[in-house]
Amino acid sequence: MRHVLTSSTTPNLKVTHMNLNGKIALITGASSGIGAATATKLAAQGVKVGLAARRVDRLQQLAEQIRAAGGEALVIEMDVVDAASVDAGVKQLVDAYGAIDIVFNNAGLMPASDIESLKTDEWHRMVDVNIKGLLNSTAAVLPYLRKQRSGHIINTSSIAGRKVFPGLSVYCATKHAVSAFSDGLRMEVGKKHNIRVTCIQPGAVDTELFEHVSDTHYREQMEGLRDQVTFLKASDIADTVLFALQVPERVNVAELFVLPIDQPW
Ligand SMILES: NC(=O)c1ccc[n+]([C@@H]2O[C@H](COP(=O)([O-])OP(=O)(O)OC[C@H]3O[C@@H](n4cnc5c(N)ncnc54)[C@H](OP(=O)(O)O)[C@@H]3O)[C@@H](O)[C@H]2O)c1
Numbered sequence: 001m002r003h004v005l006t007s008s009t010t011p012n013l014k015v016t017h018m019n020l021n022g023k024i025a026l027i028t029g030a031s032s033g034i035g036a037a038t039a040t041k042l043a044a045q046g047v048k049v050g051l052a053a054r055r056v057d058r059l060q061q062l063a064e065q066i067r068a069a070g071g072e073a074l075v076i077e078m079d080v081v082d083a084a085s086v087d088a089g090v091k092q093l094v095d096a097y098g099a100i101d102i103v104f105n106n107a108g109l110m111p112a113s114d115i116e117s118l119k120t121d122e123w124h125r126m127v128d129v130n131i132k133g134l135l136n137s138t139a140a141v142l143p144y145l146r147k148q149r150s151g152h153i154i155n156t157s158s159i160a161g162r163k164v165f166p167g168l169s170v171y172c173a174t175k176h177a178v179s180a181f182s183d184g185l186r187m188e189v190g191k192k193h194n195i196r197v198t199c200i201q202p203g204a205v206d207t208e209l210f211e212h213v214s215d216t217h218y219r220e221q222m223e224g225l226r227d228q229v230t231f232l233k234a235s236d237i238a239d240t241v242l243f244a245l246q247v248p249e250r251v252n253v254a255e256l257f258v259l260p261i262d263q264p265w
Contacts (some may be wrong), residue, residue: 004229009070012111014092017086017165017246017247018245018246018248018249020042020045020046020047020156020245020246021045021046021047021052022046022047022048023046023047023048024047024048024093024098024099024100024102024103025039025042025047025049025050025100025102025103025104026050026052026076026089026093026099026100026102026103026137026141027039027042027049027050027051027052027104027105027106027108028052028053028078028080028104028105028107028137029052029053029106029107029108029131029156030049030051030052030053030059030062030106030210031051031053031054031055031058031059031062031197032037032053032055032058032207033205033207033208033209034156034202034207034234034237034238035051035053035104035106035107035206036058036062036234037233037234037235037237037238038065038104038106038234038237038238038241038242039051039062039066039073040062040065040069040090040235040238041177041235041238041239041241041242042102042238042241042242042245043071043072043073044069044071045242046071047071047102048071048072048073048074048097049066049071049072049073049074050073050074050075050076050092050097050100051063051073051074051075052076052078052079052080052089052094052107053077053107054077054079055234056075056077059075059076059077060075063075069111070177071096073215074092074093074096074097074101075178076089076092076093079135080107080129080132080134080136080137081128081129081132081133082136083136083139085141085235086133086136086137086139087139087140087189087209089140090137090140090141090144094144099144099148100141100144100145100151101121101150101151101152102136102151102152102154102245103137103141103145103152103153103154103240103264104154104156104241105133105134105137105138105153105154105155105156106154106155106156107129107133107134108129108130108133108156108174109125109126109130109209109210109212110126110160110168110171110209110210110212110213111125111126111168111171111212111213111214111215112168112171112213112215112218112219112221112222113167113213113214113215113218114167114215115169115170116222117215119214119215121264122170122214126170126171126174127170127174130171130174130175130177130178130215131174131177131178131181131259132160132177134155134181135181138153138181138185139232141153142189145189145193145195146189146193149193149194150194150195151160151194151195151196151246152195152196152197152198152245153195153196153197153198154198154199154200154241154244154245155178155181155182155197155198155199155200156178156200156202156237157175157178157179157199157200157201158171158174158175158178158201158202159178159201159202159203159259160172160175160255160258161176161178161179161199161201161203162176162179162257163265165202165265167215167218167221173189175201179199179201179255182197182198182199182254183197183199183255183257185197185253186252190252196244196249196252196253197252198241198244198252198253198254198255198256199254199255199256200237200240200241200244200255200256200258201255201256201257201258202232202237202258202259203229203232203258203259203260203263204225204229204231204232204259204260205231205233205234205236205237206220206226206231206232206233206234207234210222222264228262228264229260229262229263229264230260230261230262231260232258232259232260236258237258240256240258243256
């Protein structure tokens with residue numbers, strides 16, 4: 001029998017979005033790709049965005065675009081590997097805007113190579129930026145969020161934080177660390193301090209990430225992926241960040257696994 005929805009059986013479909021206007025966000029890795037797209041999207045919602053990265057010229061260009069569109073943005077020169085630089089950047093944001101509500105831990109890099117190539121400098125760099133950098137920014141913001149008993153930390157992991165791919169062993173190890181840390185952080189600070197934690201795990205996204213691959217074989221392999229998969233746009237991931245932020249405060253979107261529809265792995 002066909003089920004007919006009547007007013008008494010119709011669920012309440014009204015969606016309550018959290019208003020982000022006036023919130024203050026720190027975005028690491030804001031000078032390109034996913035970070036820049038997210039900064040633009042959040043600023044359009046009235047979020048005051050702290051744009052953090054090392055390439056200040058790129059941050060300044062982005063800040064100008066955001067301000068021209070009516071938003072508010074602060075340029076923060078930050079190397080996430082350097083805890084003092086991260087602490088100073090967070091203080092700069094709080095001094096400028098008075099608080100911090102949202103942290104998008106997004107800075108990262110992915111120089112692919114075989115383990116036997118022993119590109120140990122690149123391994124250490126990935127551990128330093130992808131893991132230690134994220135720990136540095138988490139440590140820098142947590143005291144503020146705890147004190148105000150609110151906040152939302154969003155960490156960029158990856159499909160590589162769920163699965164392992166040859167040539168990406170160290171990158172996968174760092175992103176598995178991000179996924180594990182995010183879940184533990186959520187458990188520790190959600191109930192106790194009223195802080196939400198989201199882990200975003202994108203598949204292939206069209207950004208500058210692949211440009212830093214020094215290994216010719218893997219560089220070509222990754223470029224070749226573009227013929228097989230319709231890469232997501234950075235703005236698609238920005239949309240998912242926005243979704244996680246806008247759900248009602250009682251909801252914690254703990255994980256988001258976001259892939260191109262034709263990504264077969
Ligand atoms: N693109 C993808 O397919 C994909 C898929 C899954 C996950 N991800 C993840 O998404 C995140 C963003 O990457 P993306 O794809 O947008 O690539 P991207 O365009 O290369 O952006 C990487 C960002 O990280 C910043 N960064 C690197 N080292 C840093 C450091 N020491 N201190 C501060 N910032 C640093 C870069 O800024 P500066 O160089 O100016 O410092 C840049 O803004 C990364 O964590 C990446 O692993 C990407």
